[in-house]
Amino acid sequence: MLSWAVTFFLIALIAAVFGFSGLAASASGIAQILFVVFAVLFLVSLLTGRKPSTV
8 A cells, every 4th residue: 555655656746847737636636545544544553553462
């Protein structure tokens, strides 16, 4: 998931160099959505974490 976010972020940066057209706007939107999803999943994984086994 992080690789997709990085990929769309790079596409958005390259497209921004050529001006914010339809491609840049859509890539930027997808990158933002994937970043938010990844950040939420990261926070959830930090909160739940691995608990020590009680064996």
